Amino acid sequence: MFDTVAFEDLTTSGLTLETVYLGGAQGNAGDDALAKLVPVGNQGGFRYKGSPTQNTVSLVTLFTSGTESDWPDELDPQTGIFTYYGDNRKPGNPDLHSTPRNGNYLLRNVFDAMHATAAERAQVPPFLLFEKATPGRAVRFRGLLAPGAESVTADDDLVAIWRSKNKVRFQNYRAKFSVLDVGKVERAWINDLAAGMPSVESPHCPPAWQSWVQSRSYETLRAPSTTIIRSKADQLPSDTTGQKVLAAIHQHFDGRPHDFEKCAVEIWRMIAPATAVCDLTRPSRDGGRDAVGQYQLGPAADPVLIDFALEAKCYQASNSVGVREMSRLISRLRHRNFGVFVTLSYFNPQVYDEVRSDRHPIVLICGGDVVNTLKNNGYGDLLAVKSWLDTLFPNPN
Structure with missing residues (x-):
C-alpha cells in the first residue's frame, strides 16, 4: 500500500511523505528504523539532537504508536492539524516540566518562541512526525511539523490538561502542530540540522519552513476527503x-x-x-x-x-x-x-x-x-x- 525503503538504505535516504522505512531483522533495539534514519536515538516519543535545557536542540522527531488509550495522538488529514500529548503521562510527577526526556520542557520553550519574533522562531527546531508501521520496527513518515496552527488560538495551541489515574491527578501538555505542505525532506537538510546548522541557513531548507520562521505563515498540507461512506x-x-x-x-x-x-x-x-x-x-x-x-x-x-x-x-x-x-x-x-x-x-x-x-x-x-x-x-x-x-x-x- 505504501512505498518502502530498505533498512540498509536508511542512513542515506531522504524523507518522503507516507513512505514506510523498514526496520532490521536482528531481533534487538538495533532494528529500530527511526534511529538509523534520523540521528536522534532509539527510544521515546520525543527524540532530538541537542539539549532542551541548554537550548541547543536542532532537530526533533515525534514518534507515535497510536496505541496510547489515555493519550490519543491524532492527525487530521483534512485540516492538517496534529494533536500530540507531552511526556508526563503517568501519575507521580508533580512537576509538569520535569520529565526524563525533557519533552514538556522542550514544548514549553518551542511554543513560547513560536509566538515571539522571527529571530526566536529561527531557534525552533523542525519537528518530523513518524508513526509505528509494520512489519517489526518500521516507521511511516507523516510530515514536517510546525508548532501551532492557523486556525488555533494562542490560548489553545499548547494547553496543560489534567488527567487522573488510580485516583491520582496529574498534568500533561496537549500540543497542536501543523503538517506543512512539504512532500519530501532532503537528506542534506537532515544532515545540516544534525550538524547543528540553523534550519533556515541551510540551502536545503524547505520553503514552507522558511515562511513559517520568517512570518509564522502556515502553508499547511490539507487533504479534504471525498464523500465518506465508512464501512x-x-x-x-x-x-x-x-x-x-x-x-x-x-x-x-x-x-x-x-x-x-x-x-x-x-x-x-x-x-x-x-x-x-x-x-x-x-x-x-x-x-x-x-x-x-x-x-x-x-x-x-x-x-x-x-x-x-x-x-x-x-x-x-x-x-x-x-x-x-x-x-x-x-x-x-x-x-x-x-x-x-x-x-x-x-x-x-x-x-x-x-x-x-x-x-x-x-x-x-x-x-x-x-x-x-x-x-x-x-x-x-x-x-x-x-x-x-x-x-x-x-x-x-
Whole structure:
C-alpha cells in the first residue's frame, strides 16, 4: 500500500511523505528504523539532537504508536492539524516540566518562541512526525511539523490538561502542530540540522519552513476527503479495550434505553462544545427526536443559533441503524436545521450512502466515534468509563 525503503538504505535516504522505512531483522533495539534514519536515538516519543535545557536542540522527531488509550495522538488529514500529548503521562510527577526526556520542557520553550519574533522562531527546531508501521520496527513518515496552527488560538495551541489515574491527578501538555505542505525532506537538510546548522541557513531548507520562521505563515498540507461512506469495520473499534467500552455502556443502560439519550447528549457536547441548550424530549412524544437543541455560532454578544434534533440508539455493536430509524429523523428536520444521530453500533451501508448522497445535514456518530470521543476527553480505559457512567448516569436500581 505504501512505498518502502530498505533498512540498509536508511542512513542515506531522504524523507518522503507516507513512505514506510523498514526496520532490521536482528531481533534487538538495533532494528529500530527511526534511529538509523534520523540521528536522534532509539527510544521515546520525543527524540532530538541537542539539549532542551541548554537550548541547543536542532532537530526533533515525534514518534507515535497510536496505541496510547489515555493519550490519543491524532492527525487530521483534512485540516492538517496534529494533536500530540507531552511526556508526563503517568501519575507521580508533580512537576509538569520535569520529565526524563525533557519533552514538556522542550514544548514549553518551542511554543513560547513560536509566538515571539522571527529571530526566536529561527531557534525552533523542525519537528518530523513518524508513526509505528509494520512489519517489526518500521516507521511511516507523516510530515514536517510546525508548532501551532492557523486556525488555533494562542490560548489553545499548547494547553496543560489534567488527567487522573488510580485516583491520582496529574498534568500533561496537549500540543497542536501543523503538517506543512512539504512532500519530501532532503537528506542534506537532515544532515545540516544534525550538524547543528540553523534550519533556515541551510540551502536545503524547505520553503514552507522558511515562511513559517520568517512570518509564522502556515502553508499547511490539507487533504479534504471525498464523500465518506465508512464501512462497518471503520465505524466500530478494532481494539479489545474499545469493544469492552462499548459493551460496558450498553450494559449500563440495559433495560432503560431512554436513559441512554442523556448520555448521547453528553457525547455530542464533547464533540461540539459550542452546543447551547439541549433538552430531552418526552419518551412518548419524541417523534423521531430524542433531544432538541441549538448550536451557537459567532460572538457571545450576538450569537447565531442553529436548531438541531438528536436521535440516540443504544444498540449492541451487532445491530446496525437502518433506513427506518434514519427516515424518522430526516422527516423531523425543518428548513435550516441539522440532525445528530448517536449510536453504540454502526450505520448500515444503505443508510450511510443515502444520507451522504442526498446531502442530508446529519452528523453520524457511531460506536467508534463514541470510544474516540471518550478517549480524547480523558476516559481512555474501561475503569474510567465505568466511573464516568456511574457518576453522571447512575442506575436507579
